[in-house]
Amino acid sequence: MSDTVETAARTAPAAVIVGIDGPSGTGKSSTSKAVAAKLGLRYLDTGAQYRAITWWMLSNGIDVNDAAAVAEAAGKPEIVSGTDPSAPTITVDGADAAGPIRTQEVTSAVSAVSAVPEIRTRLTELQRAIAAEAPAGIVVEGRDIGTTVLPDADLKIFLTASAEARAARRSGELKGKEATDLAATQAALVKRDAADSGRKTSPLAKAGDAVEVDTTELTLDQVIECVVTLIEERRSA
Ligand SMILES: Nc1ncnc2c1ncn2[C@@H]1O[C@H](COP(=O)(O)OP(=O)(O)O)[C@@H](O)[C@H]1O
Numbered sequence: 537m538s539d540t541v542e543t544a545a546r547t548a549p550a551a552v553i554v555g556i557d558g559p560s561g562t563g564k565s566s567t568s569k570a571v572a573a574k575l576g577l578r579y580l581d582t583g584a585q586y587r588a589i590t591w592w593m594l595s596n597g598i599d600v601n602d603a604a605a606v607a608e609a610a611g612k613p614e615i616v617s618g619t620d621p622s623a624p625t626i627t628v629d630g631a632d633a634a635g636p637i638r639t640q641e642v643t644s645a646v647s648a649v650s651a652v653p654e655i656r657t658r659l660t661e662l663q664r665a666i667a668a669e670a671p672a673g674i675v676v677e678g679r680d681i682g683t684t685v686l687p688d689a690d691l692k693i694f695l696t697a698s699a700e701a702r703a704a705r706r707s708g709e710l711k712g713k714e715a716t717d718l719a720a721t722q723a724a725l726v727k728r729d730a731a732d733s734g735r736k737t738s739p740l741a742k743a744g745d746a747v748e749v750d751t752t753e754l755t756l757d758q759v760i761e762c763v764v765t766l767i768e769e770r771r772s773a
């Protein structure tokens with residue numbers, strides 16, 4: 537090894553692994569993308585992967601409530617995630633899945649599919665491989681990152697917010713809908729939280745060593761700043 541290479545190896549900061557978990561609408565995606573872009577890290581949306589595999593099941597006529605059928609098909613679709621935080625991508629068998637994974641049909645089915653252990657094993661392996669390959673590090677967001685996928689992460693964050701605030705944020709994304717949709721949005725969020733927290737295999741849960749941040753009264757910029765500060769503290773520790 538030349539002197540220059542040895543010096544670079546000694547001075548380059550170690551890759552930093554950050555896990556951000558929490559229920560829907562707490563700000564995981566927006567915060568993770570912004571933090572990763574600011575710090576030059578990769579970004580992985582594991583929820584998009586669960587949505588992508590759900591979309592494939594629906595498109596291929598698999599009954600998402602038949603756990604055995606879902607388990608049998610778990611290894612079939614090829615899911616590829618692009619981890620550039622300024623332009624994350626997701627494909628299923630080579631087809632762009634970014635649009636179709638956000639439909640109501642997928643949102644309603646994703647909790648059932650993601651409760652199947654074979655699905656979780658497959659995606660957990662994929663997520664660990666992606667994290668291991670990130671040169672400077674990565675921000676990975678989901679439901680079980682701190683507890684199961686990356687238990688040795690350098691920093692674990694658990695975002696929360698009131699159901700009212702989360703529903704208002706989600707409704708704000710659904711332009712042109714009527715005001716009554718707010719109650720329906722909140723009911724759907726609470727139902728999905730319960731399914732995701734209640735499943736047997738790696739449920740939505742805060743890791744014992746995660747830092748909990750309640751975002752109800754914070755702006756997105758404040759949450760981003762808070763996470764960036766926590767990462768810098770860990771790096772300099
Ligand atoms: N602290 C915040 N205050 C207000 N709106 C927020 C905040 N954090 C996120 N949002 C908005 O709420 C919506 C849901 O955020 P998102 O990052 O997708 O949450 P999650 O990934 O946890 O489901 C987005 O429209 C986002 O811009």
Ligand SMILES: Nc1ccn([C@H]2C[C@H](O)[C@@H](COP(=O)(O)OP(=O)(O)O)O2)c(=O)n1
Pocket residue numbers: 559560561565582583584586587646647650651677678679680681728732
């Ligand atoms: N690590 C993860 C990430 C998501 N999931 C499941 C449970 C979630 O309801 C769905 C969708 O996740 P996603 O993060 O896209 O959900 P929202 O952006 O909050 O609507 O995937 C999971 O089981 N484990």
